[in-house]
Amino acid sequence: MYKKLTSLFLLLVPSLYISYSHGETLVWYDEFNYQGLPDPAKWGFEEAYVRNKEVQYYRAKNIENTFVDGEHLILRALKHDGGIEGDKDNPKYTSGSLSTKNMHQWKFGRIEVRAKFPLGDGVWPAIWTLGANITEVGWPKSGEIDIVEYVGRFPEKAHVGIHFFDYEKTQRKRRMATQTYLNDPGEFHVYSIEWTETALDFFIDERRIRRIRMDKVGEQSKYAFLQPHYLIINLALGGDWAGEPEDSIFPAEFIIDYVRIYQ
Numbered sequence: 001m002y003k004k005l006t007s008l009f010l011l012l013v014p015s016l017y018i019s020y021s022h023g024e025t026l027v028w029y030d031e032f033n034y035q036g037l038p039d040p041a042k043w044g045f046e047e048a049y050v051r052n053k054e055v056q057y058y059r060a061k062n063i064e065n066t067f068v069d070g071e072h073l074i075l076r077a078l079k080h081d082g083g084i085e086g087d088k089d090n091p092k093y094t095s096g097s098l099s100t101k102n103m104h105q106w107k108f109g110r111i112e113v114r115a116k117f118p119l120g121d122g123v124w125p126a127i128w129t130l131g132a133n134i135t136e137v138g139w140p141k142s143g144e145i146d147i148v149e150y151v152g153r154f155p156e157k158a159h160v161g162i163h164f165f166d167y168e169k170t171q172r173k174r175r176m177a178t179q180t181y182l183n184d185p186g187e188f189h190v191y192s193i194e195w196t197e198t199a200l201d202f203f204i205d206e207r208r209i210r211r212i213r214m215d216k217v218g219e220q221s222k223y224a225f226l227q228p229h230y231l232i233i234n235l236a237l238g239g240d241w242a243g244e245p246e247d248s249i250f251p252a253e254f255i256i257d258y259v260r261i262y263q
Contacts, residue, residue, distance in 0.1 A: 024110055024262035031258050032073045037061055038098055046097035046234065048088065054124070054239035057091035066096030073098075073256040075235040077123070079247065093245065097234030105132045105228035109263035111147060112192040113233070118252035119186045122245025123152040124236040125254040127191055129229035140172040141165040143224025145200065148191040151242050152249070156181050158191075160202040160210055167220040175217055178202075178210045188257060197226060231259070 030042055045060035056077060059065050065076050075096040083092035113127050126149040131142030144163035151159070161177025182189065182204070194201040202210045214222040235254040237245045245252075 026260055027263045028104060028261040029259060032068045034068055035070045036068060038068055038073060043098045044101060044103055046099055052239040054236045055085055056093040056095040056237040057088055058097045059094050065094055075254040077235050077237055077252040079250045093237050095235045095237060099232045100230045105230045106261055107228045108195050109261060110192060110194045112190060112260045114188055114190045114257035116188045116255045117150045117185050118254055119152055120246055120249030121153045122237050122242050122249060123252050124242035125150050127233050129231055131224055132228045132230055147193050153243050156185060158182055162212055164217060164221045164224050166218060176210060176212045180204060180209045
């Protein structure tokens with residue numbers, strides 16, 4: 001009920017900034033109380049086979065894979081009979097990935113997403129950020145914040161962490177990533193970070209599960225997390241981590257109730 005009342009309030013008064021209980025202000029949000037494709041003023045699409053040897057082809061502006069149903073954003077992964085794995089014109093698997101790249105970016109504050117994961121071997125939904133300067137410096141020098149990742153073959157574990165470039169050892173690192181157990185991963189949970197100049201705190205349902213201090217990242221490396229980042233929400237399949245998708249998982253749906261960003 002609280003979510004629905006909040007959604008109605010934001011819909012009626014869209015320009016009003018709402019104070020968060022910790023003293024921050026709501027500066028950007030999507031409550032998904034409309035229908036059709038995601039709001040083009042807020043979201044862009046990834047399109048192609050993008051990363052991590054994943055088997056899905058991300059389709060842009062395709063209502064089969066990415067749509068809003070009046071209450072939720074749904075990213076849907078599909079298997080296509082007769083499709084060819086790795087073929088962009090006739091893919092075996094398709095899915096959706098949204099990004100705010102070149103549209104909206106933020107530095108510090110709280111990013112909060114209420115979402116429900118799909119289950120089963122082969123799914124790899126994620127909520128994460130990349131440094132807005134990635135085109136200039138490349139990954140991982142841009143920095144990456146994994147607000148949460150879920151890999152279906154580890155059914156009760158959620159993963160958080162950061163990626164960055166270690167300038168002293170000239171190699172990429174994933175620092176202080178962790179995993180936490182979820183009793184009901186197929187139900188809605190709130191995944192969030194609180195991000196300051198000195199630390200990144202990771203939360204699930206308001207329970208802090210990890211703090212990453214910037215002074216432990218490295219004097220030069222930490223600057224990847226002292227610059228603006230953009231947000232990505234995607235449903236991947238297979239790849240380096242998730243393994244081959246099982247036929248029984250399709251259609252697989254990553255359901256997002258809301259996205260709220262406070263500063």
